[in-house]
Structures are given as structure tokens and as C-alpha cells.
Amino acid sequence: MAHVVLKDLIKTYGSFKAVNNVSLTVNDGEFVALVGPSGCGKTTTLNLVAGLIPITSGDIVIGDRVVNDLDPKDRDIAMVFQNYALYPQKSVYKNLAFPLQMRKLPRDEIDKKVKEAARVLDMTQLLERKPRELSGGQQQRVALGRALVRDPAVFLMDEPLSNLDAKLRVQMRSEIKRFHQDLKATIIYVTHDQLEAVTMADRMAVMNGGYLQQYDSPAQVFAHPVNMFVASFVGSPAMSLVPLEASTASGNTVLTSAEGWRLELSPQNAQKVARATTKKVVLGARHSTIKLHKSAVPGSVPAKAYTVEPTGDVTFIQAFLSGVIVNVSVPPTIAVAPDEQIWLEFDQERMHLFDGETEMALKAS
């Protein structure tokens, strides 16, 4: 296995920058997810690493080599795509053996590698079947196996689970994670699904508009999003973002809504707001950090329930607060009706504050 370094990577199509100065290091044996909305440049970044498209500028290092000008076959990588591209006429065994035959490996070595891959992926009993005799999940496992037998320095995976139904996707998610843990493989994994990235990856690279927004562990990205884009992209339901106006009088900092309510900030949050470039401040809160009250309590602000969605364990409520929708979760024992007047209390320790102009997270120091 090997590490991968992207340095000031740029890919332009005419005047359009699909990948804009992306720099990141994937450590040896690390599982990194490139994640972001459609069109953010994640597939382009992966294809640049694979060598499927030429870079405009920057450097790509795999192991100890700068691979900028190497053909894909010389980069010591294996790709797994969302369409498995298995050979329909060949058995699973032959599908796995084929890339090795192309490399002219001795027959007994091929046999050993194929059987080992089948063992690792728990598909020994499927080796004689044709792809059409396999479920979607099993076909995806064969595609993984085909990458595995090549023993690459790096696995590159592009939305490998997106053709599977929801239940199978969750199961294969665990299997790929296990695959990574067992093999200590270096994996770069593209997905638009933030939950896949959060649950599988050691680190996630969140992209938007060709730019790398944040590169950190899922826990860090979740707890400390650097800006409003990352805050609202990672986590489900999305973090609520409420635009407010900050003011300070006699040492107290308050956020005021257009509707007229006021929220007094803790000293630590007041410190953050003092660093804003503008009076416009956006309050961010995850559903689990907002308490719902049926009547006003000190520190709470008035809102109106809009939709109520019981899921069994927890009920999700969308409420209107200062003209925007806020997601709140409550235990199923609390009954709330649409249009009911409610009061929301934000956990000041876990609230996020963003500069309303730059959209960057405000930090205490």
C-alpha cells in the first residue's frame, strides 16, 4: 500500500475550473472519502489520480513516484466503478483471473490470488457462477475482488454502491469498511452521500465548486464545520441555519431576529461573534441540540411547528423560526401538532455561529 499526495491540483475545461487548487495527502492505509454535491469535482479529482484524464497543473504522487505523466496501467492503482463492468459470459473465477492473465502471471499464482480474494470477500461458493446469476451486492463484491487480485498500491472507488438498493447499500458499506480494515488498504472513495463518507472514511474531503472545503475526520467535520456549506452538507437532517443580527449593549451580546425576539449569548459565544466582519450572524444548530418546549422558558425563542414526522425512535419536527425552517428532534412521547406554537432552546455549548458575509465559522480564538 502507498500514500497519495495531491498538490495544487487543477483541472480546467476551457475557462471552467472543475478542480481548483486541491491539495491533500492520503496516508498509507487510510480510507479517504471525496464527498460533495453533484458537479463539485470529486469524480474529476479521482479520474486525475487514476490518470484517466490529464491534469492541467499540479502534482500527483503515489507512493514515491510523481505519476503526472504515467498511463493508468503504470500507476499501480485499481478502480471500482458504480457499474461493475463484469464480463457477462465469464464465470466469477474467470472475471477475477482475467486481469491477471492479461499480465501473464503463471497459472498457479493466478489460482492462488483468485482463491484468496474469494476467501477475503466470502464468495468462494460463487466462483463458478456467471454474473447474471448473482445479486447486485454479489456482483459488486466480484468487482471489488477484481480490484483486489491486482494487489494495487491504491484502490480508487467511484460511487461503488450507488446501484444497490438502500438495504444492500448499508450492508456493502460495512463490507467495504471491513475490507479496508482487514487489508489496511489505501482507498480513495467518491460519494455524494455524506452518510457513506461519515460512516466509512478515516478522513473526508468535502468539496464544493471544485474547491476543497474541509479535510478532516468525520467527527471533526461534524463537530467543527469550517463554513456554512460544510455545516449544512454533513449531517442528517441538515444543520439548521438561522440568519440573525448581533448587537452588544452593557457587556451583553444578543442575537436579534427580524421577528423581534432576542437571544442572549454565553460569554464564549459572545467572543466568537465579536470576531465577525459584520453584524449579520448565522446561528447553526443540529436537531439534537435544540430543546423543544410547549411554553416559554428563559432563553427560549418562539417558533411554529410545520411538519411532524414520527420515525419510531424519534420524532423529527420542522418548525418555522424567524422565517426559516429549523429541524428539531423529540422523543416519540412528546406530541406536537402542525401549526402548534412551540419554543426552542438552543444549547449554547453546541451551537455554531457563522459570519453572515463570509459564511465562515466564527471561532473564539
Ligand SMILES: Nc1ncnc2c1ncn2[C@@H]1O[C@H](COP(=O)(O)OP(=O)(O)OP(=O)(O)O)[C@@H](O)[C@H]1O
Ligand atoms: N469533459 C468535460 N468537459 C467539460 N466539463 C466537464 C467535463 N467533465 C466534467 N465537467 C464538469 O466539471 C464539473 C465537475 O464534474 P465531476 O464529474 O467531477 O463532478 P462530481 O462531483 O463527480 O459530480 P457527480 O456526483 O454528479 O458525478 C461539473 O460541472 C462537470 O459538468
